Amino acid sequence: MPYTADKPPLPETPQQLRDRIPGWGADLDPADRPAVPREVRDPATGAHWDLPEQQEERRPRERSIEHARLTPVFGTAAPTRGLSGVIRRFSYRRFGEGRTVRWLLLIAADRVDAVEGRLTSSRGSRAEAAVTGTEPHRGPSSTPRRPRPRRSPLGRALTVGSWILAGVLAGRAVRRMAGRRAGR
Amino acid sequence: MRAMTYRGPYDIRVEEKDIPRIEHPNDAIVRVTTAAICGSDLHLYHGLMPDTRVGSTFGHEFVGVVHEVGPSVRDLAVGDRVMVPFNIYCGTCFFCARGLYSNCHNVNPNATAAGGIYGYSHTTGGYDGGQAEYVRVPFADVGPAIVPDWMDEEDAVLCTDALATGYFGAQLADIAEGDVVVVFGAGPVGLFAARSAWLMGAGRVIVVDHVEDRLAKARSFAHAETYDFTRHKDIVVELKRATGMLGADRVIDAVGAEADGNLLQHVTGTRLKLQGGSPIALNWAIDTARKGGTLSVMGVYGPVPTAVRFGDAMNKGLTLRANQTPVKRQWPRLFEHMRNGYLKPNDVVTHRIPLEHIAEGYHMFSAKLDGCIKPLVVPGTA
Numbered sequence: 001m002p003y004t005a006d007k008p009p010l011p012e013t014p015q016q017l018r019d020r021i022p023g024w025g026a027d028l029d030p031a032d033r034p035a036v037p038r039e040v041r042d043p044a045t046g047a048h049w050d051l052p053e054q055q056e057e058r059r060p061r062e063r064s065i066e067h068a069r070l071t072p073v074f075g076t077a078a079p080t081r082g083l084s085g086v087i088r089r090f091s092y093r094r095f096g097e098g099r100t101v102r103w104l105l106l107i108a109a110d111r112v113d114a115v116e117g118r119l120t121s122s123r124g125s126r127a128e129a130a131v132t133g134t135e136p137h138r139g140p141s142s143t144p145r146r147p148r149p150r151r152s153p154l155g156r157a158l159t160v161g162s163w164i165l166a167g168v169l170a171g172r173a174v175r176r177m178a179g180r181r182a183g184r
Numbered sequence: 185m186r187a188m189t190y191r192g193p194y195d196i197r198v199e200e201k202d203i204p205r206i207e208h209p210n211d212a213i214v215r216v217t218t219a220a221i222c223g224s225d226l227h228l229y230h231g232l233m234p235d236t237r238v239g240s241t242f243g244h245e246f247v248g249v250v251h252e253v254g255p256s257v258r259d260l261a262v263g264d265r266v267m268v269p270f271n272i273y274c275g276t277c278f279f280c281a282r283g284l285y286s287n288c289h290n291v292n293p294n295a296t297a298a299g300g301i302y303g304y305s306h307t308t309g310g311y312d313g314g315q316a317e318y319v320r321v322p323f324a325d326v327g328p329a330i331v332p333d334w335m336d337e338e339d340a341v342l343c344t345d346a347l348a349t350g351y352f353g354a355q356l357a358d359i360a361e362g363d364v365v366v367v368f369g370a371g372p373v374g375l376f377a378a379r380s381a382w383l384m385g386a387g388r389v390i391v392v393d394h395v396e397d398r399l400a401k402a403r404s405f406a407h408a409e410t411y412d413f414t415r416h417k418d419i420v421v422e423l424k425r426a427t428g429m430l431g432a433d434r435v436i437d438a439v440g441a442e443a444d445g446n447l448l449q450h451v452t453g454t455r456l457k458l459q460g461g462s463p464i465a466l467n468w469a470i471d472t473a474r475k476g477g478t479l480s481v482m483g484v485y486g487p488v489p490t491a492v493r494f495g496d497a498m499n500k501g502l503t504l505r506a507n508q509t510p511v512k513r514q515w516p517r518l519f520e521h522m523r524n525g526y527l528k529p530n531d532v533v534t535h536r537i538p539l540e541h542i543a544e545g546y547h548m549f550s551a552k553l554d555g556c557i558k559p560l561v562v563p564g565t566a
Contacts, residue, residue: 001428008428010362010387021382021407023526027517028361028385034517035355035510040283043513046259046325047275052290053256055208063293071293072274073208073322075300075310078237088235088306097297103488106234106307107457114192114231117238121191165456 062092084113094177101173108167186563187241187316188542193231196543201241204312204320209256212324214266218341219314219561220245221542223371224484226550227441228305232457233486235294235306242303243561244270245345246314247337250324257324266328267340268321269348269511272300272311275326286508291322297487299508307487315542317563327512332519338560342372342529343518344511346558349482350376350438351518351527352509354384356480357434362387366423366432366472367408368465370398372532372558373482374438378406381434383526390426392419392468394444397555405531413445413468420471431474439465440483449491460486467493473502481506535559 018024030036052072059079063070080088087109095102189199204213222245228236250264260266273280273288279299280288291300292309300322303313312319321328331340350373359365365381367374370393381389390409391402399410411426413419424431441461442454445468453462461484469479470493479502497504521527534557537545545559 003429007362008430010364012387014361014385014387017382017387023521023524024382025361025385026521026524026526027355027380027383032517033355033384034513035352038283042281043283045273045275045280045285047280047323048256048258048325050276052274052276052323053209061293064295066296067293071309072290073272073300074291074293075306075312076207077241077310077312078239078306084237092294097295097487100489103234103486107231107488110231110234110236111192113238114195117191165458 062089064092064097065095066097082113082116084109084116087112101169104169105173185317186539187312188243188539188561190228190236190240190242191238194229196229196242196546198540198542201316203318206252206254207320208322209254210323210325211254212250212257212260212266212321212328213252214246214248214268214314214319214321214328215251216243216246216248216314216317216319216563217265218247218337219243219316219539219563220341220344220346221315221545221549221559221561222345223373223549224304224440226546227461227484227486229546229550230442230454232441232454232461233305233307234488235310237306237310240303240305240310241312241314241316241319243313243315243319244302244304245341246302246319247331247340247344248314248319251318253324259325260328260330265331266321267331267335267344268302268314268319268328270301270345271327271508271511272302272309272322273326274323283510283513284507285510285512287510295487301508315539315561317539329512329515334523335519336530338530338533339522339528341560342532342558343515345509346372346532347376347527347529348511348514348518349373349509350378351380351383351514352507353377353436353438353480353482354380356478356482356505356507357381357436358478358503358505359384359386359434361385363433364388364390364427365434365436366390366392366469367436367438368392368443368469369438369440369483370395370402370410371438374436375402375406375532375557376527376529377436377438377480377482378402378408379527381436382407383521386434390423390432392423395552397552398557401532401557419445420468423472427474431477432472433474434478434480435469435473436480437465437469437483441485443483453490457486457488460488460490463490463492466490470494470497470500470502473500475500476502478503478505482509532558533560537561539563 091105274290301308416422443464453459
C-alpha cells in the first residue's frame with residue numbers, strides 16, 4: 001500500500017451513511033455542538049449570587065492545602081474518625097495534591113477504615129444483642145452479605161502486597177518528616 | 185431511609201441511614217425514583233479511588249422528586265420531578281463562569297483538581313450519592329432541571345451522565361466529516377460516544393472491547409464495526425491494518441482505570457493500586473491514533489501517577505482532550521436529538537435492580553455477568 005497524500009477510501013459515502021444512520025451529520029457544523037467552544041462566558045446557570053453563602057462547618061472539615069479557604073459548599077458524608085481519620089487529616093494537612101504520598105496515605109487510610117468498620121460493626125451488633133436479647137445479626141445491614149466475586153490466591157496476595165507497600169511508604173514519609181523536625 | 189452503603193473493597197450493603205437534611209440555603213432533598221450504577225462506580229467498589237470512606241453512599245446518576253427545599257431555592261418546589269447532573273457546581277466561580285461546570289472550584293474542599301460529584305468519594309467532595317431513597321442536592325437552582333413531560337424516566341437518568349458523557353466525548357474528539365473514529369470500550373459511555381460520532385459526520389466508527397454482548401450492542405445500537413481485542417495478537421496493529429496503516433483520525437478512551445488486556449498494567453494499576461488505574465486502553469488509544477490525530481479521554485483515572493506512553497503522544501503530535509462532562513451544557517442539544525429520534529438512551533439498559541439487591545447488581549456489573557451493560561437501581565421495589 002503506497003503512502004500518498006490521499007486518505008484511504010471509506011466504505012460508504014456520506015449519502016449512504018445518511019440513509020443508514022438516523023441523524024448522521026446533524027452536528028456536522030461545530031457551531032451546533034454544545035461543548036464547542038470549550039469555554040463560554042457567563043452562561044445562564046440559574047445562580048442568583050456572586051459568591052455562594054457559606055455552608056456551616058459543624059465540625060472541622062479537612063481540606064486540600066491547595067485551596068485558599070473551605071469551599072462554600074462541601075460534602076458531609078462519613079466524617080473522619082478513628083485511626084483512618086488521623087491518617088486522612090494528616091495527609092490533607094501535610095501534602096499538596098501533586099505529592100504521590102498524599103494519595104497513597106489516603107488509600108492506606110481506606111484500608112484501615114475498612115478494618116475499623118468491620119470491628120465496630122461486629123461489636124455493635126453484639127452489644128445490641130446483649131441489650132435487646134435478640135439474636136446477633138451479621139453486621140448492621142438487614143440485607144445478608146452477598147458472595148464476593150471470586151478472587152484468586154495470587155489476586156489476594158497482590159492486594160495484601162499493596163497494603164504492605166502503602167504502609168512502608170507511609171512509614172518512610174512519617175520517618176522523613178520526623179527527621180526533618182528533629183533537624184530543626 | 186434505605187441506602188447503599190460502602191463497607192470496604194468488594195463489600196457493599198443496604199443499610200438504614202438518616203434522611204439527609206438541608207445544610208445550605210440552596211440545598212434540596214430529592215426522593216430518588218431511579219438511579220443507575222456507572223462503570224466508574226466500580227472503581228470505588230474495587231477500592232481504587234483514594235478516600236472512599238466506609239459508610240458512604242455511591243451513585244451519581246439519579247432522578248427523583250423534590251422532597252424539601254432550602255430557603256433560598258427559587259426554581260424548584262416540593263413535588264417537582266427532577267433530573268440531576270452528576271456535577272455539583274455553584275454556577276458563578278471562575279470555572280463555572282466559563283461553562284466548565286465539571287471543574288467548579290466552590291464545591292470540593294478535598295481536591296482542587298476535581299470538581300464535585302455525588303457519591304464519588306471524598307476526592308470529589310465527600311457527598312453522598314443517589315443509590316438511596318433520598319439524597320442531598322446542593323445548588324438546587326443550578327444543577328437539577330425539571331424532567332420534560334415527554335421524557336421517559338429511564339432516558340432521563342441516562343442523561344445525567346452516561347449519554348451526556350458519551351456525547352461530550354465525541355465532541356472532544358473534534359470529529360470532522362469522513363473521519364475514522366475508534367472507540368475503546370463498549371460500555372454505555374462508549375456506546376453513546378460511538379453513536380454520537382455519527383451525528384458529527386464520522387465516516388467510519390470502530391468499537392473495541394472483549395465482551396461479546398457489548399460488541400453486539402455496538403453493532404446494533406451504535407452501527408459500528410467491532411473488534412474483540414482478545415482475538416488479535418496485537419489490537420493496535422490490527423487497527424492500523426484496518427485504517428490503511430495510518431491509524432484512526434480520532435480515538436476515544438471510554439474505558440478508564442480498570443482496563444483489561446495487559447497483565448503488568450492490570451496488576452500494577454488495578455490490583456496493587458500503584459497507578460491511578462491500568463492505562464491499557466489509553467496507551468492503545470495513543471498508539472492507534474494517526475499522527476496529528478485527536479485523543480478524547482472519557483475514561484476515569486485516579487490521582488496516583490499512571491504509566492502513560494506520553495512519548496508516543498508527543499512524537500505523533502496528538503491533541504489530547506479530556507474532562508469530566510459539564511452535563512447541563514449538553515442537555516438542550518441532546519434533548520433535540522432525542523426528540524428527533526436520533527438517540528434513544530434506554531436502549532442500553534439491560535437490568536433494573538431493586539435497591540435492596542444492589543450488592544448483587546454491583547457484583548453482576550463488575551463481573552460483566554448476564555449480559556449486563558447498564559443496570560438501573562429502583563428504590564422501594566424489593
